[in-house]
Amino acid sequence: MGEGLLQGAKASRRGPEISHLLFADDCILFGEATNRGAWVLKEILKEYESCSGQSVGTGKSISVFNDVWIPDSSNFRLSSVGINSGDYKVAELINNYNRKWNRERIVNTFPKEVAEKIFGIPLVREPHDDFQVWSGEPSGEYSVRSAYKLLQLFDPRAYALHTDYRNFYKKLWLLDLPTKIKITTWKTSWNYLPIRVNMLARKLTNNSTCPRCGGGAESMDHLFRECPVSIAVWSALSTLNVLQESNLDFVQWLTTVFALHPPSHCRLFYCALWAIWGDRNARIHNKTNRSGQEIASFVHSYLKELNDGEKSISRTSKEVKKWTHLPGQAVKINFYRAFDEHNQQSASGIVVRNSEGLVLLSYTKIHHRVSSAFSAEALASRKATMIVINMQGKKTIIEGDSLSITKKCKAKGYDKSHVGAYIHDIQQLKSRSNNLRFTASVVKEPIESDNAISEEMKDLMEMAGVIFI
Numbered sequence: 001m002g003e004g005l006l007q008g009a010k011a012s013r014r015g016p017e018i019s020h021l022l023f024a025d026d027c028i029l030f031g032e033a034t035n036r037g038a039w040v041l042k043e044i045l046k047e048y049e050s051c052s053g054q055s056v057g058t059g060k061s062i063s064v065f066n067d068v069w070i071p072d073s074s075n076f077r078l079s080s081v082g083i084n085s086g087d088y089k090v091a092e093l094i095n096n097y098n099r100k101w102n103r104e105r106i107v108n109t110f111p112k113e114v115a116e117k118i119f120g121i122p123l124v125r126e127p128h129d130d131f132q133v134w135s136g137e138p139s140g141e142y143s144v145r146s147a148y149k150l151l152q153l154f155d156p157r158a159y160a161l162h163t164d165y166r167n168f169y170k171k172l173w174l175l176d177l178p179t180k181i182k183i184t185t186w187k188t189s190w191n192y193l194p195i196r197v198n199m200l201a202r203k204l205t206n207n208s209t210c211p212r213c214g215g216g217a218e219s220m221d222h223l224f225r226e227c228p229v230s231i232a233v234w235s236a237l238s239t240l241n242v243l244q245e246s247n248l249d250f251v252q253w254l255t256t257v258f259a260l261h262p263p264s265h266c267r268l269f270y271c272a273l274w275a276i277w278g279d280r281n282a283r284i285h286n287k288t289n290r291s292g293q294e295i296a297s298f299v300h301s302y303l304k305e306l307n308d309g310e311k312s313i314s315r316t317s318k319e320v321k322k323w324t325h326l327p328g329q330a331v332k333i334n335f336y337r338a339f340d341e342h343n344q345q346s347a348s349g350i351v352v353r354n355s356e357g358l359v360l361l362s363y364t365k366i367h368h369r370v371s372s373a374f375s376a377e378a379l380a381s382r383k384a385t386m387i388v389i390n391m392q393g394k395k396t397i398i399e400g401d402s403l404s405i406t407k408k409c410k411a412k413g414y415d416k417s418h419v420g421a422y423i424h425d426i427q428q429l430k431s432r433s434n435n436l437r438f439t440a441s442v443v444k445e446p447i448e449s450d451n452a453i454s455e456e457m458k459d460l461m462e463m464a465g466v467i468f469i
């Protein structure tokens with residue numbers, strides 16, 4: 001689009017050209033009905049194709065060298081790095097009788113790092129057809145957001161979110177403040193606020209003078225740092241001292257706060273920005289007139305209210321979740337997982353209890369070549385399901401820690417994420433029993449880079465033979 005290849009359609013003669021409309025899951029492209037237009041469209045589809053990959057089922061339709069099927073290497077075809085010895089299929093790398101990778105063949109064919117990646121691809125026990133996935137997302141599903149993510153990868157500068165910003169946004173969204181304040185800060189960082197200078201640039205006004213003091217053009221800098229009312233707000237919030245950093249340009253000033261101040265000051269700072277913007281609008285629309293001191297005390301009391309509210313919430317929600325008894329003859333399975341990222345191994349721990357809470361069976365197992373905490377969770381879940389199927393007949397509830405894995409287990413249809421193979425196996429097992437239900441105990445997701453292993457999990461892993469140094 002940036003290259004002007006796509007000619008858009010016009011809704012009216014003088015209206016803007018529309019080249020594309022992006023929806024959550026769909027994208028409509030407008031183009032010319034000419035040879036050139038068709039060529040452009042073909043190029044776009046080609047680009048899309050190169051960004052998607054194959055999820056291994058039977059492996060019969062995936063070409064080892066010409067398809068994209070090895071994870072963490074989007075766009076990576078083995079043929080493009082000169083490894084090629086005829087076109088054979090991924091199915092030939094799989095031992096069909098035990099559904100495991102053919103280690104010998106893989107080690108002898110591929111460089112070590114590629115072989116390791118292949119061993120990390122989970123295989124389904126009961127094979128299904130191979131299918132196409134979007135390799136840019138862990139979920140394997142394509143959305144409009146995925147396209148932007150990918151574009152950023154190719155050219156971080158063109159798509160703005162550079163590393164400085166990325167850190168800034170990450171910290172901003174984590175900050176304990178209402179969303180409306182964070183959104184205002186976000187808009188400020190992108191220069192999206194309808195200040196006079198921006199309105200003038202879009203020909204929505206013919207006057208860029210500051211509506212508060214009339215002393216200069218209302219730019220971001222003026223609004224937040226130069227206008228006398230804002231200066232008064234900052235000097236009333238004396239703990240912050242933000243006006244001292246006058247050598248920084250506006251966006252630097254906005255974003256480096258995290259580096260220079262503790263979280264409590266950051267909250268104060270962004271809340272004050274939001275209050276200044278709110279006061280500026282109230283002045284224009286409601287003709288109110290508050291002093292810098294008044295705005296500052298509003299900020300303080302607003303934050304105080306917020307803190308008090310939180311305290312009462314955390315007091316009431318701090319109930320410890322206990323194991324709950326079940327009616328009748330039902331059986332409940334809890335499964336746990338621990339993940340050791342460094343050694344790429346995980347442990348599954350499974351406890352089966354009857355309706356009185358009596359432990360009927362407990363089980364631990366170590367898995368090697370596990371690529372993520374998420375895989376570890378899915379593996380533990382598969383093991384738990386297999387145990388249930390072998391117990392036969394009893395009403396069973398399988399309870400795990402992760403809401404999204406539980407959701408996947410309950411769902412029907414192919415899961416396109418990198419744990420899809422495990423989920424497929426679970427779904428197959430589930431279809432053999434009418435007495436099985438999945439629930440999540442806590443709404444907590446395994447974090448990919450989460451290296452911390454809880455003490456309980458450590459015990460579990462030690463029981464299964466892992467030694468911690």
Ligand SMILES: [Zn+2]
Binds near residue numbers: 210213214215216
């Ligand atoms: Zn002003």
